[in-house]
Amino acid sequence: MILSQAVNQLAQFCGPRDLSSLTKQALQTEQGLEQVDVLAFFGGSILAGGDQLAEAIRNKIAKTYVIVGGAGHTTDGLRQQVRDHFPQLDPSGLTEAEIFQAYLEQKYGLSADLLETQSTNCGNNVTFLLDLLAEKGIDFQSILLMQDATMQRRMWATMKKYAADKLLLNYASYQVTVKEENGQLHFDNAPFGMWGMDCYLSLLLGEIPRLRDDEEGYGPRGANYLAHIDIPEEAQASYQLVQEKTGLTSRKANPKYAG
Known part of the structure; x- marks a missing residue:
């Protein structure tokens, strides 16, 4: 090799996708769902992930959209990408979730329903997300996870530890x-x-x-x-x-x- x-x-292997596209047709044909209950986008992704999230929101494939991410090992790189490509946005001091929300609003005029801004790693990305959903009274049976392609499988495996009884779908934020x-x-x-x-x-x-x-x-x-x-x-x-x-x-x- x-x-x-x-x-x-x-x-x-690291970046699986369980849907061929972020469309209702793919969701219905491939998973038998009209919508997923929750789409969770994790801020460890590169900026291209924000474009995929925008597509998902436009296509209404979920009932609730959450962006997850405080500050972690990828945050400084994300902030620099924003400075390079969107000088009108100042990411200084912003969490990953806040950066991607600003990216959505600036580029697409869209926004997620909820932001989780305290987590710092894959483990508490998941536990803090679940806490937020519980706090907001959002019960879910299906969740679509979108993370950087390098970390997608690990994010799924982390969620599986805490929500093994739910339908957990992968969609790596790029390929x-x-x-x-x-x-x-x-x-x-x-x-x-x-x-x-x-x-x-x-x-x-x-x-x-x-x-x-x-x-x-x-x-x-x-x-x-x-x-x-x-x-x-x-x-x-x-x-x-x-x-x-x-x-x-x-x-x-x-x-x-x-x-």
């Missing part, structure tokens, strides 16, 4: 592939606000150790932050190959954002 194939295979030219990796059609390549690879590499259900992972036999999931052999092999060929290490958890 060549490096670009390994990266793309790892990305495909991207890489190709190799002259010994260098490049993005095919990089989405808006895409991470730099080394950052993207580091984020992907950080997921497999976290998703493992062993003493060092986040599964029930480790930190117990998320439900058990099976990691296919091909994803494990891709992880090893990317790590070996790039010399990059997995992103380490920042204790500043621990729950």
